[in-house]
Amino acid sequence: MLNLVVAASVAGPVSAAARPQAVPAPVPASIAPLRALPQDLDARYAVAREGVLAAERLAGRRDDLWRAARLREMAVPGRRFLFFDGRDGGRAAEVFGDLATARRIAIVVPGSDTNLDKYGHLHGGALRLHAELGERSAVIAWLGYRTPATTSLGALTPELAETGARDLRTFVRELRAATPGARISLLCHSYGAAVCGRAAPGLDVSAIVFAGAPGAAVDDAAELRTRAEVWAGRGARDWIAHVPHARIRLPFATFGLGTDPVSPAFGARVFPAGDGGHSDYLRAGSLSLRTIARLVSGRAPLRAVDGA
Structure with a gap:
């Protein structure tokens, strides 16, 4: 299947295939770094x-x-919102909870097809995760990069993840400096796992949780070069299990996002994600939601029988 993707690359540039429809928006006011x-x-x-x-x-x-x-x-x-930019699909970071007093902070990094027109799913998931975490917690829905379209070649290359990773690293550094005592975790959904994978080396976070990931743009967890706990889970009905899990490097591009994060070859700790589909990881009442809340809090995951 991956060979077909590579062959299809001759049809047009990856960057053009991945670009969402432009919507005019004003240039945002500059904001000083969070201190x-x-x-x-x-x-x-x-x-x-x-x-x-x-x-x-x-x-x-x-x-x-x-x-x-x-x-x-x-x-x-x-x-x-900590920042907002309505251009090029949109950029925003929305805060749920009191960031100033939070002892646990989860940053939700979304995947493909997430933009301002489809922001409701990211908003709802972050809201439910914050409710599950409870007091002294905060959740940040971080739409901080231009996401690829699910059906584009951009979703099978790390090109957009590279740019997103740079901005995610900057954001986490500022947040860490402003909240030195908090436990910060990344929850990386779908293509967002590639963003987190590229951002991970040396990043001062306590946990990196991959949910429904096609790959993390690395070959294994060791390549993340992180001291954080690395977790991965996939719902039983998630179609992402059927995408190619490999990387093919060509002179003009790299195709594929690397090893399946839930496979033994990757080396992450695997958590039970229940029977949900690709968009169900933060579904109300789900095993995956309760388990993810435990992981970003530094607690052991629920077993599947615990959440039955």
Whole structure:
């Protein structure tokens, strides 16, 4: 199957295949790096909200009613964003919980086809994870990179993950400096695992959790070069099990995202993810949601019989 993907690459550049439809949006105001908490938070939240509202007004003037409606939902008072950029599919980091007092922080890194028009799934999953974690916790839904389309060649190459990893590393460094005592974990879904895999070396996080990952853009867990706990899980009905798990390096591109993270050859600790599909890892009441909450809290995973 991977050979067919490589052959199909002659049909067009990977970068063009992966690019989402452009939606006009204003250039966001510059925001200084996150430093002191809680002093910096209110100011950042206010600047980001103004960015959402400005993008909503522009979308309305251009009769993009779907985008305008999604942005109005994001601008509801009480929702808090560390940054927002409405251009090129969109970038945002939404906070659930009190970041200033949180002792456990989970950063949710989403996969392909995640953008502002389809933001609801990421928002809902992060909200449910925060509810499962309880007090003294925070969850950040980090849409910090241009995600590929699921059916594009970009979803089978690490090209977009490289850029996303650079920005994720910067974000985690700032967050670590601002919250020195917190346990920070990465929850990396689908193509987001490739972003986390590229960002992992030397990153100061306590756990990296791969859920429904086609690969982490590395051959094994040792290549992550991390001291963090590395976990991987896959639901019984997740179609991602059937994608090619390999890497083929060609002069013009690399195809495939590496070894299957739940395989023994990868070397991660495997957690039970229940019987869900590719979009069900943070489904309400699911074994995977409860298990992931335990992992990012530094606790042992539930056994499948515990969550039956």
